[in-house]
Amino acid sequence: MSTQMSSASTSDFAFPVAARYAGMASSPLKDIFSLAARPDVVSFAGGIPDPSLFALEDIAECYDWVLRERGTRALQYGVSEGEAELREQAARRLSRELPTDASQIRVTSGSQEGLFVAAEALIEPGDVVLVESPTYLAAVQAFAVHGARMVGVETDDGGVLPDALDAAIRAHHPRLVYLIPTFQNPTGRSMSAERRAQVADVLRRHDVPLIEDDPYGELSFDGERFAPIASEPGMSSRTLLMKSMSKLMSPGVRIGWIRAEGPILDTLAVAKAAISMQSSVVDQLTVARYLETKDLDAHVAKVIEVYRERRDAMAQALTGRLPEGAHVTRPQGGMFLWAALGEGWDAQDLLADAVSAGVAYLPGWSFFAEDADRSTMRLSFVTHSPEVIADGVGRLGEVIARRG
Incomplete structure (x- = not known):
């Protein structure tokens, strides 16, 4: 009986949460890794290095x-x-x-x-x-x-x-x-x-x-x-x-x-x-x-060569897939592209359909301290091969086309 009472009392108890964490049952970073772990989804959400490139x-x-x-x-x-x-x-x-x-x-x-x-x-x-x-x-x-x-x-x-x-x-x-x-x-x-x-x-x-x-x-x-x-x-x-x-x-x-x-x-x-x-x-x-x-510079040079190819693959795959007037950055390094779909588009609203189609990205609103542009999305190009990138962007393009 004492065990049952203890279990019941535990289930009814809620710790008081500091105001700074109130309402934060999850976080964008936690959500990134959850999406990246799904085998049925091509995830561009996280800046997650390809493990095959580790030395x-x-x-x-x-x-x-x-x-x-x-x-x-x-x-x-x-x-x-x-x-x-x-x-x-x-x-x-x-x-x-x-x-x-x-x-x-x-x-x-x-x-x-x-x-x-x-x-x-x-x-x-x-x-x-x-x-x-x-x-x-x-x-x-x-x-x-x-x-x-x-x-x-x-x-x-x-x-x-x-x-x-x-x-x-x-x-x-x-x-x-x-x-x-x-x-x-x-x-x-x-x-x-x-x-x-x-x-x-x-x-x-x-x-x-x-x-x-x-x-x-x-x-x-x-x-x-x-x-x-x-x-x-x-x-x-x-x-x-x-x-x-x-x-x-x-x-x-x-x-x-x-x-x-x-x-x-x-x-x-x-x-x-x-x-x-x-x-x-x-x-x-x-x-x-x-x-x-070890020679970190030589290792980084090998990684850069792969990332550059994947950046190019994503940029090419996005051509013609986004709404007219969309703006996409073309970085000279790093891990991310940034796409602004334009007026009338909400990347957060679009995400559920994208995940159902087997592709994920990170909606851009979470990167703004204030006055978020909800048409934006972050796309990481470092995790997947050019072939997988082309497939994932193709799925995303189909979702956008259906909404357009």
Whole structure:
């Protein structure tokens, strides 16, 4: 009887949920992975690397070495700042773009945790955070659960508009600005060197800090490399520059880092400790070993060749499949295309029919902090072969044609 009473009382009990999570029974990221896991659906919803491209043998060799040569340390607690070997390797790699010392690196469990660490360290409830319109949906979530109010800043195909950013800073007095300048998620857009200099000038004049998120910058299809905004004069000390190994080595390893300068480094370490104490020591030492002994640049070059072909396949397949007047980006790197179907179209409303037809994408409304364009959708081209891409886009085109 006591067991039955316990079961009944458990089923009737509901934990009180914090207001910041009220109504969030799911999340766009959770939904992405659910769609991607369905074998009957060609999913363009998630930026999920093709696992056949992982450097499995090299990574396994590095794990084996770490467990054999550094096993007791690798299985022990670590430090919140990150393991010294990884911070050295991260600094060495970053120094190709911006002079960096290992002391300026804070390791995170991927750039997603980096966003939460930064939000924990910087944001007070009620603070305004300026973001691109549209922007990375999980960043909006990370800032929102810390009480921030996001304000979207107008963009064009070259990224955030400097005049619009200037006006938004004057109007809203933000705590910080969050930008993804290179192969942006979700649009794939990149800022030119001139635009980056203009944005840096606005931020310096108003003395506003920047979170610069750069998980895709090395995935350049034409070889052009963009210097981070943090490398502009006067910007390195006012920028948290976030990097990740997820798109370059493996998303399952969950290792990234933040580059910063000055007292904020101590605060980031305290915030990291409060959230997760440390990132996995095994994974940190393995990534450090990989960066020290393997050729990541050569691996990335192979990945880029495949991604470029898939980008071209998706762009070609979309030709003639979208409504007249639709706008599609053609990124020079990264993982995503962004399509705006135009007035009268609702990509969220269209999704159920698309999934029934065996194809999925991510409706664009979730990437807007405000004033969402509901005709938009994000399409990732990295997961599938050109043949599967053509098939999936064909299914999507049929759904659109039936609605047109």
